[in-house]
Amino acid sequence: MRAALGIFAIALIVRLVHVWQLRASPFFSVLMGDSRGYDEWAQRIARGDWIGSEVFYQAPLYPYLLGVIYAAAGRHLLLVRIIQAVIGSASCALLGLAAARLFSRPFDGAQGRPALVDGRRAGIAAGLMLALYAPAIFFDGLLQKSVLDVFFICLALWLMTKTETAESAETAWFDKLTMSARPEPFDSPLIPSSSKDERLAQDRPVEGRSPRLHVWLFLGLAMGGLALTRENALVFIAVILVWALVGSVRSLTPNPQFLAKRAALFLTGLAIVLVPVAARNRYVGGGFFVTTSQFGPNFYIGNNPSADGTYQSLRFGRGAPEYERQDATDLAERAVGRKLTPADVSSYWTGKALDFITARPLAWLKLMGRKVALLWNATEMLDTESQEAHAEWSLPLRLGGAIGHFGILVPLAVFGIIVTWPLRSRLWVFYAMTLTYAASVVVFYVFARYRYPLAPLLILFAAAGVVALPALVRARRERLRPSGRGGIWTIAAVVASAVFANWPILSPTLMRAITETNLGAALQSDGRPGEATVHYRRAIALRADYAPAYNNLATALRAQGLLGDAVATYERAISLRPEYPEAHYNLANALLDEGKPREAAEHFRLALQTIPASADVHNNLGIALVGQGHIDEAIGEFRAALQVDPNSAISHRNLADALGSRLRDDEAIEHFREAARLDPADGSAYYDLGTLFLERNRFGEAVEAFQAALKADPGSVRAHNNLGIALGSQGRLDEAIAQFRRALEIQPDFEDAKKNLAMALQAKRREP
Numbered sequence: 001m002r003a004a005l006g007i008f009a010i011a012l013i014v015r016l017v018h019v020w021q022l023r024a025s026p027f028f029s030v031l032m033g034d035s036r037g038y039d040e041w042a043q044r045i046a047r048g049d050w051i052g053s054e055v056f057y058q059a060p061l062y063p064y065l066l067g068v069i070y071a072a073a074g075r076h077l078l079l080v081r082i083i084q085a086v087i088g089s090a091s092c093a094l095l096g097l098a099a100a101r102l103f104s105r106p107f108d109g110a111q112g113r114p115a116l117v118d119g120r121r122a123g124i125a126a127g128l129m130l131a132l133y134a135p136a137i138f139f140d141g142l143l144q145k146s147v148l149d150v151f152f153i154c155l156a157l158w159l160m161t162k163t164e165t166a167e168s169a170e171t172a173w174f175d176k177l178t179m180s181a182r183p184e185p186f187d188s189p190l191i192p193s194s195s196k197d198e199r200l201a202q203d204r205p206v207e208g209r210s211p212r213l214h215v216w217l218f219l220g221l222a223m224g225g226l227a228l229t230r231e232n233a234l235v236f237i238a239v240i241l242v243w244a245l246v247g248s249v250r251s252l253t254p255n256p257q258f259l260a261k262r263a264a265l266f267l268t269g270l271a272i273v274l275v276p277v278a279a280r281n282r283y284v285g286g287g288f289f290v291t292t293s294q295f296g297p298n299f300y301i302g303n304n305p306s307a308d309g310t311y312q313s314l315r316f317g318r319g320a321p322e323y324e325r326q327d328a329t330d331l332a333e334r335a336v337g338r339k340l341t342p343a344d345v346s347s348y349w350t351g352k353a354l355d356f357i358t359a360r361p362l363a364w365l366k367l368m369g370r371k372v373a374l375l376w377n378a379t380e381m382l383d384t385e386s387q388e389a390h391a392e393w394s395l396p397l398r399l400g401g402a403i404g405h406f407g408i409l410v411p412l413a414v415f416g417i418i419v420t421w422p423l424r425s426r427l428w429v430f431y432a433m434t435l436t437y438a439a440s441v442v443v444f445y446v447f448a449r450y451r452y453p454l455a456p457l458l459i460l461f462a463a464a465g466v467v468a469l470p471a472l473v474r475a476r477r478e479r480l481r482p483s484g485r486g487g488i489w490t491i492a493a494v495v496a497s498a499v500f501a502n503w504p505i506l507s508p509t510l511m512r513a514i515t516e517t518n519l520g521a522a523l524q525s526d527g528r529p530g531e532a533t534v535h536y537r538r539a540i541a542l543r544a545d546y547a548p549a550y551n552n553l554a555t556a557l558r559a560q561g562l563l564g565d566a567v568a569t570y571e572r573a574i575s576l577r578p579e580y581p582e583a584h585y586n587l588a589n590a591l592l593d594e595g596k597p598r599e600a601a602e603h604f605r606l607a608l609q610t611i612p613a614s615a616d617v618h619n620n621l622g623i624a625l626v627g628q629g630h631i632d633e634a635i636g637e638f639r640a641a642l643q644v645d646p647n648s649a650i651s652h653r654n655l656a657d658a659l660g661s662r663l664r665d666d667e668a669i670e671h672f673r674e675a676a677r678l679d680p681a682d683g684s685a686y687y688d689l690g691t692l693f694l695e696r697n698r699f700g701e702a703v704e705a706f707q708a709a710l711k712a713d714p715g716s717v718r719a720h721n722n723l724g725i726a727l728g729s730q731g732r733l734d735e736a737i738a739q740f741r742r743a744l745e746i747q748p749d750f751e752d753a754k755k756n757l758a759m760a761l762q763a764k765r766r767e768p
Contacts, residue, residue, distance in 0.1 A: 095157060311383055420464045
């Protein structure tokens with residue numbers, strides 16, 4: 001226990017130093033990607049939205065933990081990171097305890113040789129490895145669920161070693177009981193039966209007296225918690241359930257009743273955690289989802305003709321979590337031609353992935369091979385922000401990254417598996433957990449945080465290998481000659497795994513460029529385009545061929561009014577990636593700002609070739625067509641926008657304006673009223689409606705429309721002015737004069753209001 005406390009203390013100190021140094025970095029307060037989504041979700045929870053209104057698209061446990069922290073102590077990112085440092089340090093201690101217990105029994109004693117692995121030393125090694133493992137330090141400092149992933153895995157491993165010890169004691173006692181039932185030799189001393197029972201009871205281990213069945217309940221709870229942070233960890237549940245039902249491989253006479261009880265307790269623990277979540281999803285979404293509804297889109301992202309084994313958003317350049325669900329739904333509904341439930345969306349994308357797999361099996365197998373290589377590679381594949389970018393600010397990451405990375409962990413784990421192979425009857429369940437979880441990642445796509453749950457399992461074996469190495473060296477020295485082929489094959493396996501794991505596949509420089517781009521996007525969304533520009537330029541300096549950095553830089557330049565620079569930068573992004581629809585769309589909008597509707601229309605059409613299910617692109621193409629005088633074509637585009645999104649108030653308003661210019665007043669009025677209904681806080685639709693009535697000399701209706709516009713926007717000088725015109729046209733001069741004067745109070749230099757006021761006053765003087 002003292003060793004575990006020491007491991008906890010070392011891990012906590014390292015993590016707190018990392019957090020303290022990270023405070024000076026932009027990553028500390030500027031949240032990106034999933035971190036931003038979790039933070040916003042947690043704030044909603046803290047404000048009282050505990051149930052939500054949609055099926056969970058992302059695993060819910062971590063944002064609910066954040067929500068509890070925010071509700072109790074406010075939104076303090078430093079406090080969150082300190083709590084996570086404590087959780088991560090507890091994981092290190094639990095892993096150390098698990099390793100110590102797992103390797104505490106000699107496995108080589110049957111042949112009269114001392115055990116190569118000392119359990120206590122293996123536990124210390126495992127705990128310290130995780131404590132100093134650079135990705136663990138990195139993930140514990142992010143607002144990410146990975147800290148809970150590894151905590152639940154380490155907790156589960158510790159609980160599993162407790163159940164394994166209890167079973168071992170029970171099996172040993174049962175074997176001793178069987179032996180005692182055999183006839184004693186004739187010359188053995190006679191012992192009364194009662195004395196035999198007493199001796200047997202004294203010899204029976206404590207664990208054997210009452211097998212720790214309650215531990216299986218806790219194990220089920222831990223696995224349920226893990227399933228609510230890492231959806232593909234459901235494969236762990238299947239492996240552990242098999243283990244619970246069949247018992248240990250070395251148990252020759254397992255008790256069926258005992259095995260059934262522990263399986264039932266394990267499932268009970270799972271149900272306590274997962275059933276409420278499934279019931280909640282059923283209640284809000286009308287479908288059965290144990291955790292989330294993102295299986296189908298994720299399966300397709302990892303298995304499609306353009307997949308490369310890493311994450312690629314369904315629409316290029318839109319990988320942020322606020323877009324993932326929207327794009328998956330929009331694209332599926334566009335293809336099917338109707339509204340879809342979350343279950344329908346998931347099924348649609350699953351079907352598309354299976355179509356690719358069955359139609360092109362060789363391409364899929366090649367893709368799977370690449371994903372296997374990525375999974376075991378030293379490079380930490382980012383999704384939003386990279387470990388290398390954080391290491392610029394963190395000494396623990398810089399030092400840990402040099403020696404504590406996946407490229408070292410994998411060959412050490414291979415060596416540990418070879419060394420502990422005689423223990424395979426005890427370790428088979430951990431082999432199975434490692435392989436099934438690895439397969440569950442490869443089936444989808446590879447992220448650093450997706451594979452991170454493998455680290456505790458690999459560290460178990462790596463720690464055993466490190467501890468066994470001195471004993472192996474001593475044993476080799478004591479022999480007169482080398483042991484032969486066994487040692488050679490071991491060295492060959494370790495070297496091969498080291499080469500395989502460290503083979504260059506992905507560029508760390510590219511991942512730093514992606515991080516800088518994502519940081520710029522987060523700053524820009526916070527209304528800080530100047531700061532965002534700095535990070536976009538840094539991304540380009542790192543990777544001059546990274547198109548999203550140019551696209552985002554151009555957007556920031558446009559926000560600062562630098563239209564010429566923005567257009568040139570968008571064009572650079574398109575030259576690097578011609579099929580980049582967002583860059584075409586953004587360039588088209590910039591060209592509209594420059595008064596070039598014809599060129600803008602060309603790029604809107606190019607964007608529509610890739611993203612036809614975009615109401616915004618159809619709407620803005622309609623605006624460009626209006627600018628060219630192609631009103632009928634514009635009406636078609638506005639209608640197409642409303643087909644994609646019937647609730648688009650801006651599209652209803654633009655369509656109404658276009659219809660009004662074609663004197664199709666009844667249709668125009670209908671769409672103006674619908675726009676106003678959809679967005680009552682925006683007075684523009686009422687203003688345009690009033691203008692239409694004014695042009696048609698329908699003054700009474702114009703007055704009502706302008707009054708509604710002013711109710712939404714009392715400071716609109718044009719609405720006051722036009723309301724004055726409508727009132728004056730009805731002969732209500734006093735009211736008209738009041739409106740003109742009100743317009744001039746708001747904007748004294750408004751010439752139209754000055755002229756109209758003068759005319760109204762002159763008309764007033766002419767009255768008898």
